Amino acid sequence: MKQFKIGLIREGKIPQDSRVALTPAQCKWLQAHRPHLSFVAQPSPTRCYKDEEYERAGITLSEDISSCDILLGIKEVLVNALIEGKTYLFFSHTKKKQPHNQQLLQAVLEKKITLIDYECLEHEDGKRIIGFGFFAGIVGAHNGLMAYGTRTGLFRLDRVYKQKNFKELIHTYFGLRLPNVKIAVTGSGRVAHGLLEIMNLMGVHEVEPDEYLERRFNYPVYTQLKGYDLYKHAVTGNYSRQDFHEHPQEYVSKFKPYTRQTDILLNGVYWYEGVPRLFETEDISREDFIIETIADVSDDENGSVPINKRTQTIEDPVYGVDRTTKEITNPYLKTSVDIMAVGNLPNELPRDASRYFGEQLIKFVLDDLTGNSNAVLERATIARNGMLGSHYDYLRDYAAGMQQRSSG
Known part of the structure; x- marks a missing residue:
């Protein structure tokens, strides 16, 4: 050989x-x-x-x-x-x-x-074979919750990179009590699996999308939104995974009702040109847009999260976007939506x-x-x-x- x-x-x-x-x-x-x-x-x-x-x-x-x-x-x-x-x-x-x-x-x-790109290693159905997405989701979910805790003062999370490994990170969640937040988790791939892992480790309860939209809860909850929850064909109103990936421009977003019920958005959607954005930039000015913190783990500038305007660093992962002017601000201001967007999140573990x-x-x-x-x-x-x-x-x-x- x-x-x-x-x-x-x-x-x-x-x-x-x-x-x-x-x-x-x-x-x-x-x-x-x-x-x-x-x-x-x-x-x-x-x-x-x-x-x-x-x-x-x-x-x-x-x-x-x-x-x-x-x-x-x-x-x-x-x-x-x-x-x-x-x-x-x-x-x-x-x-x-x-x-x-x-x-x-x-x-x-x-x-x-000869260049072989890890990102392009896929099964025939388009599922990625190799990647760091799971740990991007782990760190992204933690950082999103950390940003919300810092913004509201309701709880405190330390930085992931200060822990020796994932096992030590888990120990930091012992005794953590989250407020009655509603968290939307988008996506169904490796990133989403990492996001869900942290939801479960933090004791956040899963609820179905319809229940999530109908009421508030007296404990923290999340709902996972996959392709058929997020998009529909502009003409037929249906969703086909294969058709969506082949003709994304023919679909529209169904996410808008969730902007009225969500405190924290953990975005794990893989975005590319033509895929509908979850919402439009102007939507953040609406009084019923209540999302305060967005962890854009996929980190596509002007992608599925249109107000993601730049990539931050591990040391400084969060910035704000003013709801009125749409300009970048310091994080944790009442007049802004906070964005956590870092391109190398797995590097914290x-x-x-x-x-x-x-x-x-x-x-x-x-x-x-x-x-x-x-x-x-x-x-x-x-x-x-x-x-x-x-x-x-x-x-x-x-x-x-x-x-x-x-x-x-």
Whole structure:
């Protein structure tokens, strides 16, 4: 069997990410159980797993990774760090023609690189195979509740990143008593699963959408809103998941009644151009729009949450949007809606998130990556040897330098 040397590259994007694609223990296990694989880790002072941990696991540390066949990262690789002719796996954030990564895709093509995007690894029905969404939901739900507690003064939550791991975070919820809030959780994927995990850990009771809309409760409740709860066809009033994903522009949002009954919105909807927004920017001026805090875990600027105007940092995750002027303000003002929007939420629990991610990578991707390619990998290959992949011809103008702005 062909030998493969796999390199774990140092993250270069600022703010620097501390997550890894494979943990030291996972690399050690792979070298023992997949003799055709060997690993090299580029030294990094900011990784959540230290260089010494990789060394103790028997993994070579080397600044020079040019001998590696496959290079694994997390965030976008800096253009000047790309090595010609290599195969890379990372989140490139180019599939939606994001303007800030146009130069990255151009460089990938110029350097005849093969780029497989984690975000594009999907089953035939479009379900994502690999990702950090669950831990994004965990941290996003915590931060959303934390922001509401800070805003109202009714309870206090500490920051996630101050905890050593997820297990320690759970211990911080012991004794927590939430007020009689109503929380809307949107989405049905990994992010939503993370959001629901925190709802259950915090003792928030689930109620059905119709019951949620009809009354207030004397205890904290949440309702989960999936596709058929959120959207309907503009003409027929029906909802078909497949038709919605193929023709989202033909659908309209059904979320408006929930804006009159919701204190906190935890948004886990995967948004792309054409998908209806949950509400419109002008709606926040209405007297019956009572949402005070929105955790936009998906973090699409002007996306499903139209008043998400910018991405914040882990250190400073919350800002306000004035209900009248729609301008950005400081958080926690009575005249504003608070927005929690951070692009790298799982980085608050980097070791747990990395271990979870690596397990999926080993289970669903690695054997095919180093064996015979399959349809899943083909659909995720944005570029192969400097040519756009067969599923990404729509990026041709974007890759050629014609700026086509799209939200997200």
